[in-house]
Amino acid sequence: MLSSSSAEERPSYFMPPNVVDAKLTVAAGVGDCQGLKDLPGKEDSRAKPVPVVTMNPLLLSSSCSGSWQDLELLLNSGSSQLHPSVRYNQEFLDLLMAYSSDSCISKGVSTPKASDDVEASLNQLPSVSALSLLEGVTIEGGTALHMVATYGDSDGFLRSAHIIHSKEKHLLFVRNKNGDTPLHCATRAGLSRMVSHLISLAKDEDNAGVNRAKELLEMENKLQETALHQAVRIGNNDIVKLLMEENSELASFPKHGTSALYLAILLEEDIIVETLYNASxxxxxxxxxxxxxxxxxxxxxxxxxxxxxxxxxNDLTTQRDENGSTPLHFAASLVRQSQRGSVCWQVLEANPAALYQSDNKGLFPIHVAASVGERRTIIMFLKKSPSSAGLQGTMGRTFLHVAAEKKQVKIVSFVCRNQSLSWILNMQDSDGNTALHLAIQGGSLLMFCTLLGNLQIHLNLSNKKGQTPLDISRYKIPLGLFDDQNSETKIHFALEVFNARSGNFRRDHFEEDYNHQLKHTQREELKKVKESTQTLCIGAVLIATVTFGATFALPGGYRADEHTNGGTPTLAGRYAFDAFIIASTLSFILSAMAIIGLMYSGYSILNPHSRRIYFFVAWYFATTSVTCFTAAFALGLYMVLAPVAHKSAVAICVISPLVILFNKTEFWLKWALLARPLCTRIGLIRTLVLVTTRIIFNMLMEFWPIIFIFVWAAYTRNQF
Incomplete structure (x- = not known):
């Protein structure tokens, strides 16, 4: 096999031709050739789209490999333009003759054998039109020049590009299906030599004052991107410099859309950003x-x-996007941007007036900072312009309204502590709502307590619907089944303690409106009962099963039959044993009663009111059985461990109540939140009385089994 003068390596295979149109017939023999010639004459006179011609596989192979000899042989076969002095690749000659032997272009031509002389092979090559070959495109719509520009920029590829351009100069400006020219492809591949070569080819076409190179550089694809965008996208500063040296105005394209500078900034290509600015x-x-x-x-x-x-x-600071957002809106949405020299600080210093530019929704930068909870950014804005605190959006809301709606407690707490901002605490939006109204509507107890702790917050302001905070809190309490530890219930209770007033309408009208807005259908209530019953029943059955088994598998075992009182527990008579037996018994009885109550609550033959009663009773028994179960567990371990590991036994008894305390976590946390505003509004003494009463009552309801267990164990021990 003869070697080529080019150092590039060529593939020893070629791609099969692709069928792109049902009306195109592959010429497999001589008879099919005439069919292809007659096909246009058989078409009707109506205008039809021009069918896409699939690129010749050998042309595609030679273009992708950069073998200019093979490409020249293919485009100049059968013509006087062949150079006998060039050493052509025998492998490619064999492929060319094999591919041409069964096609139309080989009619009447004998196929030489692989062992024949190369010059004889060249003389017998069929005459192939370079124009017809170069009309073919790939599936992506790329021409042979697209392929050459994509796959390399060595000497072989550069000469291949020159050969193709000499045959068909217009291919330099042809776009593929994505709108990319060969220059786009070369730039995207990072081939700087090919980029420079394609620009030189375009310069060779300059005539009559037409700058073809400038035209090529400014061509945009379907994304409205020039070749400069491709260079920025791959981060190749050398190609960026090359393109900008050829056309210093290239960075101003496209006139509308994503500029190369914007793309470089977004990709954080700092060096390219500097290059674009300096070269433009x-x-x-x-x-x-x-x-x-x-x-x-x-x-x-x-x-x-x-x-x-x-x-x-600096004018960029005032420009707004399609949502009306300025750069300061963007900066205000970032976290930790309040320190000197930060992004937000820089934009604010460059144009303080941007604080007073709103977006399309009427939100100012201070509103944006409040919505993301950036307290320090708000402080920076207020130091720069204190009056910005009162800026109201299209709904008439200040940044405090936004913070209350978005449940940004840090912002609300900052405003409540800052005396200079007290004038916005009771500002009402276009619906008449204050920040307190919005906090209650959001059901946030933490937000509510933060506002309530400031005595300057008015509790009786009505909105445009005539609703005060007390009315809204009443609306938030759902009808039917609900947990009295819900935040909505606590909020309503606190407002009643503070003697908050209702709006200016009759009580019966309010109840009618309340029942209309929060009306629950009977089916929804029964569904709620059913779902809750299934969950609660699992826990009750588990506790009943465990305690039943523990009662007959007592710690310490039983006495042998031959001993006095044989078959009785060995630990009987001890204080801990008596307490353990009572705890296990109560746990089993209460969980069993809970199961029975849950069974009744699931009976569809009972009326909904009775089913709700059974459910609440069952829920209370189930939670109380957890207390008894925990006590039985601790006492059982204490009995068997105390004689040999007293400290461990005591530790178990101390740790075990955590289960009961965890069951009341929400209760403790919410009363802790309410304590501070209660002290502020009604005083320390009244708060202590109120909170202590509630806590003692709740503790008695929860821990009465513990009291009964140990009192009964002490009573039985004294009696016997």
């Missing part, structure tokens, strides 16, 4: 998608880029 001589576009500019992207990427853009073009 300030003739560059800052535009981005959705109406954004480069500063919108810079504030999301860091302080250095933001600083540069503010120095280059």
């Amino acid at each position: 001589h300030m003739k560059l576009s800052y535009s981005g998608p959705n109406g954004q500019n480069g500063l919108h992207a810079a504030v999301l990427r860091g302080t250095d880029l933001t600083k540069n853009l503010l120095e280059w073009n």
Whole structure:
């Protein structure tokens, strides 16, 4: 096999031709050739789209491999343009003759054997039109020049590009299905030599004052991106410099859409950003998608880029995107941006008036900072412009309203502690709602307690519906089944303690409206009971099963039959044993009663009211059985461990009540939250009385089995 003068390696295979149209017939023999010739004549006179011609596999193979000899042989076969002095690849000759032997172009031509002389093979090659070959495209719509530009920039690829361009100059400007030219492809592949070569080919076409190179550089694909965008996307600063040297105005394209500068900022290509600015001589576009500019992207990427853009073009601070957001809106949404030199600080210093620009929803930068909970950013805004605290959006809401709605407790707490901001505490929005109204509507007890702790908060302001905070809290309490530890219940209770008033309407009208808004159908209530019953029943059955087994498998075992009182427990008579027996018995009885109550609550033959009663009773018995079960567990371990490991036994008894305390976690936390505002509003003494009464009552309801267990054990021990 003869070797080529080019050092590139060629594949020893080629791709099969692709069928792209049902009306195109593959010419497999001589008879089919005439069919292809007659096909256009059989078409009707109506205009039809031109069928896509699939690229010749050998052309595709030679283009992708960069073998200019094979490419020249294929395009100049059978013509006088062949160079006998060039050493052509015998393997490619064999493939060419094999591919051509059964096609139309080989009609009347004898096929030489692989062992024949190469020059004889060249003389017998069929005459193939270079134009017809170069019309073929790949599935992506790429021409042979696209392929050459994509796969390499060695000498072989550069010469291949020159050969193709010499045959069909217009291919340099042809776009594929994505709108990419060969220059796009070469740039995307990072082939700087090929990029320079394609630009040189375009310069060779300059005539009559037409700058073909400028035209090529400014061509955009379907994404409205030039070759410069591709260079930025791959982060190749050398190609960026090359393109900008050829056309210093290239960074100003496209006129509308994502500019190369915006893309470089978004990709954090700081060096490329500097190159674009310096090489463009300030003739560059800052535009981005959705109406954004480069500063919108810079504030999301860091302080250095933001600083540069503010120095280059300070007007960017006032420009708004399609949502009406300025760069300061973007900066205000970032976390930890309040320190000097931060992104938000830089934009604010560059244009303090941006604080007073709202977006399309009427939100100012201070509203954005409040919605994400950035307290320090708000402090920075207020120091720069104290009057910005009262800015109201389209719904008439201040940043305090936004913070209350978004449950940003840090912001609300800051406002409540700051005396200079007391004038916005009771501001009402366009619906008449204050921050307290919104906090209650959101059902946030923490937010409610934070506001309630400030005595300047008015409790009786009515909104446009005539509803005070007390009315809203009443609306938030659901009808039917609900847990009295819910935040809505606590909020309503606190407002009643503070003697909050209802709005200006009759009580019966309020109840009618309340029942209308929160009306539950009977089916929904029964579904709630059914789902809750299934969950609660699992726990009750488990406790009943364990305690039943523990009663007959007592700690310490039983006395032997030959002993006095044979068959009785060995630990009988001890205080801990008596307490253990009572605890196990109560646990079993209460869980069994809970199971029975849950059975009745699930009976569809009972009326809904009775089913709800059975469910609540069963729920109380089930939770109380947990207390007895925990006590039985601790006492059982104490009996068997106390004689040999007293400290461990005591530790178990101390740790075990954590199960009961965990059952009341929500109760303790919510009363802890209410304690501070209660002290502020009604005083310390009244708060202590109120809270202590509630806690003692709840403790008695929860821990009465413990009291009964140990009192009964002491009583039986004294009696016997």
